[in-house]
Amino acid sequence: MAKSKFEYVRSFETDDTCLRNCYIVVRLDGRNFHRFAEQHQFAKPNDDRALGLMSKSARSVMEGLEDITIAYGQSDEFSFVFKRTTTWFKRRASKLLTHVASQFSSSYVFYWKEFFGEQPLLYPPGFDGRVVLYPTGRNLRDYLSWRQADCHINNLYNTVFWTLIQKGGLTTTQAEDRLKGTLASDKNEILFSEFDINYNNESALHRKGTTLIWEKRDETVSKHIKRPNEEEKQVPVTRSRRKVEAYHCDIIGDQFWEEHPGVLQDDT
Numbered sequence: 001m002a003k004s005k006f007e008y009v010r011s012f013e014t015d016d017t018c019l020r021n022c023y024i025v026v027r028l029d030g031r032n033f034h035r036f037a038e039q040h041q042f043a044k045p046n047d048d049r050a051l052g053l054m055s056k057s058a059r060s061v062m063e064g065l066e067d068i069t070i071a072y073g074q075s076d077e078f079s080f081v082f083k084r085t086t087t088w089f090k091r092r093a094s095k096l097l098t099h100v101a102s103q104f105s106s107s108y109v110f111y112w113k114e115f116f117g118e119q120p121l122l123y124p125p126g127f128d129g130r131v132v133l134y135p136t137g138r139n140l141r142d143y144l145s146w147r148q149a150d151c152h153i154n155n156l157y158n159t160v161f162w163t164l165i166q167k168g169g170l171t172t173t174q175a176e177d178r179l180k181g182t183l184a185s186d187k188n189e190i191l192f193s194e195f196d197i198n199y200n201n202e203s204a205l206h207r208k209g210t211t212l213i214w215e216k217r218d219e220t221v222s223k224h225i226k227r228p229n230e231e232e233k234q235v236p237v238t239r240s241r242r243k244v245e246a247y248h249c250d251i252i253g254d255q256f257w258e259e260h261p262g263v264l265q266d267d268t
């Protein structure tokens with residue numbers, strides 16, 4: 001068929017193919033969630049409904065979009081890692097990014113009720129996103145470590161801050177002053193000596209965030225079998241199924257990666 005005279009506009013599209021061999025990371029972050037959390041009365045410092053909804057939405061992204069091997073989330077953000085050999089959408093950054101962001105956003109709204117019940121969603125939330133490429137497994141692990149360290153630093157601060165207010169009776173200004181210049185050890189000490197709280201015993205979900213990976217699980221179902229000239233009978237059938245599993249553990253050290261060797265692909 002003859003091309004129309006308008007066809008040339010296609011050449012204005014820029015090439016945004018992600019460099020081969022690199023891990024492709026898409027990170028989403030809630031837009032102005034400071035306000036969103038306040039308007040929807042999120043519990044402080046951590047709202048388990050909100051965190052559950054974030055994870056559910058991330059699962060929906062992983063289950064619907066191929067080649068994401070691991071996702072890590074905390075607060076109002078989630079990072080998705082595509083395997084380095086993915087050829088999905090011809091590795092076009094804009095396609096990968098917009099698919100992840102739109103699937104995540106629509107899931108967040110779609111599953112809202114499952115986590116917030118009758119509490120209404122007051123306005124449509126948005127998420128910004130970016131694509132970052134990491135050429136080595138070490139770089140990728142350092143990226144995820146950076147996000148988990150961020151989770152730790154913020155959660156320790158927020159835990160002490162809100163404990164000083166909710167249990168210690170301080171105002172927000174007084175709590176801020178109290179924490180100015182304190183180190184992690186000082187914060188642990190305040191929690192322990194003044195409030196009898198051992199930070200390490202606080203919820204792992206809040207301290208470590210959420211890591212989602214694919215795992216093979218054996219699933220046994222019983223099936224009806226009817227052979228000719230035989231009575232119908234029930235037999236157990238075991239199948240191996242891929243499932244997204246959630247972890248709230250350390251991913252900075254080696255242990256997690258040794259226990260799940262399939263997540264990172266060989267660097268050679």
Ligand code: DGT
Pocket residue numbers: 029030031032033034035037042043044045046047048050051075076
């Ligand atoms: P942005 O990302 O530049 O559009 O602005 P924000 O406000 O989303 O800032 P960000 O992403 O740096 O910080 C996340 C905000 O979300 C932070 O103000 C605290 C709030 N937030 C996230 N999770 C929770 C939660 O579980 N409970 C409460 N109360 N607030 C939360």
Ligand code: MG
Pocket residue numbers: 029030128
């Ligand atoms: Mg942001």
Ligand code: MG
Pocket residue numbers: 029030031032033034076
């Ligand atoms: Mg945000």
Ligand code: MG
Pocket residue numbers: 029030075076077
């Ligand atoms: Mg954020």
Ligand code: MG
Pocket residue numbers: none
């Ligand atoms: Mg289309």
